[in-house]
Amino acid sequence: MKMQRHLPPTAAPLAFRDLVTGALGLVCAGSFQRTLESEIKTFFDVKHVFLLTSGKAALTTILRGLKADSSRRQVIIPAYTCFSVPSAVLKAGLEVVLCDVDPHTLDLNLQRLRETVGPDTLAIVVPHLLGQPADIPAIRGIAEPVGALIIEDAAQAMGCKSEGRWLGTQGDIGFFSVGRGKNLSAGSGGVIVTNSARLAESVRREYASLASEPIMAIIGNLLKVVVATFLIHPKLYWIPAGIPFLGLGETKFYSDFPVCRMDGIRVGLLSSWRGRLVESNRCRVQTRRSFLDRLSRAAERFLVHPSEAVLNLRLPVLMPTAQQKEALCAAAKINGLGISGLYPAPISKISDIAAMFGSRRYPGAEALSARLVTLPLHRFVTETDVDRICAVVGQYLEESGETPAQDCRSHEDVLHRKVSPSAR
Ligand SMILES: Cc1ncc(COP(=O)(O)O)c(C=O)c1O
Missing domain, CATH: 3.40.640.10 (Type I PLP-dependent aspartate aminotransferase-like (Major domain))
Structure with a gap:
């Protein structure tokens, strides 16, 4: 940690x-x-x-x-x-x-x-x-x-x-x-x-015919939201990110989830939803543009369908090989850069249900689970973070002979630069 x-x-x-x-x-x-x-x-x-x-x-x-x-x-x-x-x-x-x-x-x-x-x-x-x-x-x-x-x-x-x-x-x-x-x-x-x-x-x-969730589950959700509201900040996120049993970002298959109507507390948590959604989108558009500017030489080759009009939740990049993806994610984790894969396997390889699909192969899904990484776009990502992320992504793409980040400084330079006090 x-x-x-x-x-x-x-x-x-x-x-x-x-x-x-x-x-x-x-x-x-x-x-x-x-x-x-x-x-x-x-x-x-x-x-x-x-x-x-x-x-x-x-x-x-x-x-x-x-x-x-x-x-x-x-x-x-x-x-x-x-x-x-x-x-x-x-x-x-x-x-x-x-x-x-x-x-x-x-x-x-x-x-x-x-x-x-x-x-x-x-x-x-x-x-x-x-x-x-x-x-x-x-x-x-x-x-x-x-x-x-x-x-x-x-x-x-x-x-x-x-x-x-x-x-x-x-x-x-x-x-x-x-x-x-x-x-x-x-x-x-x-x-x-x-x-x-x-x-x-x-x-x-x-x-x-749906019931409401039991009150303890509703209060449990509220408590998780309260804790997450504080720990999601980049100054504190190293704490949950360093606790393995929290399993942050893990994808699990399970079917014992509740199917219930939304309760009053969740609805109350959404009372300013329009303003939050609009602001969240504005930040992501802006940060995405910063990435596209800096990653311009690689854009055509490695970004997934990088149309200007798309508003991504996270910016998808298809790495040339699975090894490069693994190495990039490992380096990003050590340096707290918020880069991660999406789902670890195609649906056909989920062990609980794999037998349903026999030996059929899904090459597109396999490519994504092996090579897709996502770059963070949310409101806490600063211009300095974008520089640091571009430098690391650039380094791992350069190893394949491609240079994505023409205007990024060297990896070491940027990675170890002090984060500016204007960091959101
Ligand atoms: C593509 C996609 N579909 C469905 C879901 C299910 O949504 P929820 O987590 O709210 O059950 C998710 C959630 O991660 C998702 O990413």
Whole structure:
């Protein structure tokens, strides 16, 4: 454990007043909830909103609703995504079917998708991983002819747009996560959005049967949020980052998660959500631009689809080899730079469920799990941090004969420079 400035990979901190409104949510749950639902409807221009305890609870509820109205049983998901996605499909009692991904866009591989859809496809879970927009019109062209629905997984893309429209609102139904490490956080939480009256009715039936979480779990979430609000700061993040049993950033597969309605405390924690989301996005746009300026020579080759218009949660970089990724992540960890991989394995290699997929290979998903790293973009990342990160990334890419960081100083120079007092 080294006492030093240590950037978390993501951060969406809450202010003291959010904690106060969170506590008030215990007594004003109903009115807070109606206000939040109506604000989300207006902001995202959607007709129907449902609030739940997590993104995976949201996906499970959507799928249970769809399942009740259809005899189809297969759900196509990306072969590289959050482990919660297959666990939600299984919890809803449906079959997981994998589709490989394109490592250069993080989207589904459209050719593979055409080969995978069929008469038993109930829905396709379309990723907007790290805020990279999936090609919804192209996917619609594949889904519609076979009667499959599009569920947008906008867990990592709340507040991101493509072609002027919010991600999460372009498919048949979508969901956001307001969990740890997302654009906006209430500790944990999920939001379903749709404009379809028919799908909203299916979800409403399921939602009506959901209980609230037990009070101890609700208070536990609040306590975690309070602690995280302090420890997420780069001056203190070295403390949780140095405690192995906290398992920060670890991805685990489990299906015993609660599927409940969002409680008043979580809703209260989100009472200033619009301002927080807008501010979080503004910082990420600015920091992303700083990275793109400095990494310009490498941009075409190593950044994942580096369009100016994309608003990433974290900036994705596809390293040339798995060894370079490992070496970069290890160096970044020692120096507290907030660089990390995303998911450690393709869904087909999760030991609890690997048998479902036989020996099929998913080369795009394998490339991402072996070589994808993400650079932090949140509000605590300063220009000095960007310099330090570029220097380290540049060093590991230079080892492959490529030079990404033309205007970055040497690694040692920058890494050991004192962090400026203006650090946010
Ligand atoms: C792409 C993706 N989908 C779904 C989820 C599930 O969201 P939650 O953690 O709120 O259950 C996550 C969360 O990390 C995610 O990143």
